[in-house]
Amino acid sequence: MSIEDQELFSQTAFLQEIRQEMATVLVGQAELVDGLLIGLLTGGHILLEGLPGLAKTLAVKTLAGTLGGSFSRIQFTPDVLPTDITGSMIYRPEEQSFAVKIGPVSANIVLADEINRAPAKTQSALLEVMQEHQVSIGGQTIPMPQPYMVVATQNPIEQTGTYPLPEAQKDRFLLRLLLKYPGRAEEEQILERMARSKPALKVQKIASPEQILGARKALDQLFLAPALQHYALDLVIATRPGELKQLSAEQKSLAFNAAAAIEVGASPRAGIALILAGKAKALLSGRNYVIPEDIQAIAPAVLAHRLILNFETEAKAINATQIVQQLLNAVKTP
Numbered sequence: 001m002s003i004e005d006q007e008l009f010s011q012t013a014f015l016q017e018i019r020q021e022m023a024t025v026l027v028g029q030a031e032l033v034d035g036l037l038i039g040l041l042t043g044g045h046i047l048l049e050g051l052p053g054l055a056k057t058l059a060v061k062t063l064a065g066t067l068g069g070s071f072s073r074i075q076f077t078p079d080v081l082p083t084d085i086t087g088s089m090i091y092r093p094e095e096q097s098f099a100v101k102i103g104p105v106s107a108n109i110v111l112a113d114e115i116n117r118a119p120a121k122t123q124s125a126l127l128e129v130m131q132e133h134q135v136s137i138g139g140q141t142i143p144m145p146q147p148y149m150v151v152a153t154q155n156p157i158e159q160t161g162t163y164p165l166p167e168a169q170k171d172r173f174l175l176r177l178l179l180k181y182p183g184r185a186e187e188e189q190i191l192e193r194m195a196r197s198k199p200a201l202k203v204q205k206i207a208s209p210e211q212i213l214g215a216r217k218a219l220d221q222l223f224l225a226p227a228l229q230h231y232a233l234d235l236v237i238a239t240r241p242g243e244l245k246q247l248s249a250e251q252k253s254l255a256f257n258a259a260a261a262i263e264v265g266a267s268p269r270a271g272i273a274l275i276l277a278g279k280a281k282a283l284l285s286g287r288n289y290v291i292p293e294d295i296q297a298i299a300p301a302v303l304a305h306r307l308i309l310n311f312e313t314e315a316k317a318i319n320a321t322q323i324v325q326q327l328l329n330a331v332k333t334p
Contacts, residue, residue, distance in 0.1 A: 011218045012283055014207040015041075018066045021203050025062045026055055027193060028186040035177040035301060036063050036151065038280040040212055041219055044174025044273065045130050045150040047115075047165075047305065054179040056153045058201070060111045067212065068205035069108030070145060076118035078163075082125035089138040100137050105129050108145050108209055112152040116162045126150070127169050147212045167264070167308050174273050175298070176305035178321070215283075222279045223289040227334035232274045232295055238327045239307055240265030261313035261323050266306040274302045292333045300324045 015037060022033055032048070036059065039046045048056045057073070064071035074085055087103035104110070105126065112126060129135055133144045152173070154165070170176070182190065193199060241262055274295060281294040304320035313323070 011211075012215045014211055015215070015284060017206045018063070021066050021206050022059070022062050025201055025203060026059055027189045028182050029055060029059060029179070032056075032059050032177055032179060033063075034281070034284055035175050036060070037284060038277050038298070039149050039151070039174055040147060041215055041280040041283065042174060042273075042276040043147065043149070043216060044276065045152070045172065047170065047173040047176040048151060048153045048179065049156050049176060050153075050179025051181075052155060054181070056179065057111060057113060060109065060151045062201070062203055064109045065203040066206045067108065067209065068207070069147070069209045070106075071109050071111070072104040072107035073111040073113060074104050075113050076115050076122070078117060078119060080118050080122050082122050085122065086125055086129060086135045087137050087142075098138065100140055100142065102135070102137070102142060105135065106142070106144055108147055108149070110148075110150045112150055114154060115152040116154040116164055119163050120166075123163065123165060123169065126152075127172050130172055145209070147209055147216070167306075170305045171267055171269055173305065174277060175301040177301055219276070219279050219283060221288070222282055224275065224279065225290070225334070228278075228290055228292065228295060229275065231292065231331070231334050232278065233271055234331050235295070235299060235303070235327060236266050236268075236271040236274065238331050239270075239303060239324075261309055261318065262307055263310040264308040266303050270303055270306050274299065277302050296328055296333075299328060303327075 018037065019033060026033065032055075035046060038044070040063075048060075050056055061071065061073075074080075083103070085103045085105045087101050087106070089098045090101045091098055115123060115126070118126075129144065130150050133146075133148055135142050135144075154162075181187075239262055241260065277298040278290050278294040281298050282288075282290045285294070300321045303324045307320045307323065309318070309320060309323065
């Protein structure tokens, strides 16, 4: 192992320790934990979608506990205003002046619980902060603490009193993670660990925000073969029905059926996200280079929420994740 590789792995060794520490509270949910770590490593935001009781909130709070940075939880409801989350100017009588009071959106990790219960104006305010990493209040621009990550949750079965995220706004999320019920053996462990008056939920601080920022720099050192970059681009282009001409004749014919199910494909932002998430996946696997399996493993979480399916596809109860899987089978692996 070269000196550069040794330095790379020493900078990121704490990631495995975070995994192990989170496992003292969470049972299973390996994909959720990895997805959260990928968000931290890449500076991307995460959208969690799952039924109530699947440890979405617990996972985010546990991760925040291992980092020792600031954590904020915002419970969205239809009456939450943009200033409730970003902050506002307040008057201080004793000083006879106005001062900025920053809102709960300012923290290293922000949990936006049930984001689809907030009206569009409030959602837009949060998404603007996610994009710009700053807020403007009373003529002052206030940067967010670094590292900065927003994890938003939504319940897929709740429709009454909700305001679904517009498709263009979903594009701001690096990953959408779909949570499933645990297996029987895992659920037995959950009962043993949690079915008590005071479950042991406290975790030890493993890493500092500065270490996370250092790991982000290490991410840029990972090797990505040109063929894999072309592969990621082929996957993104294959989601765009009108752009299939950019693929090879063989890939075009294989991808046609899947692309025909899509109304609007993924944006260039999706390609950037796919490369970054693939690198983070490789780093979490203990490698300093990316392999096709890294791209394939993360592609559904990166691409599915960015696609708009046509009416015929939705009528057949085919979802975007299934379409992405079809594209993975169609586009030739390098």
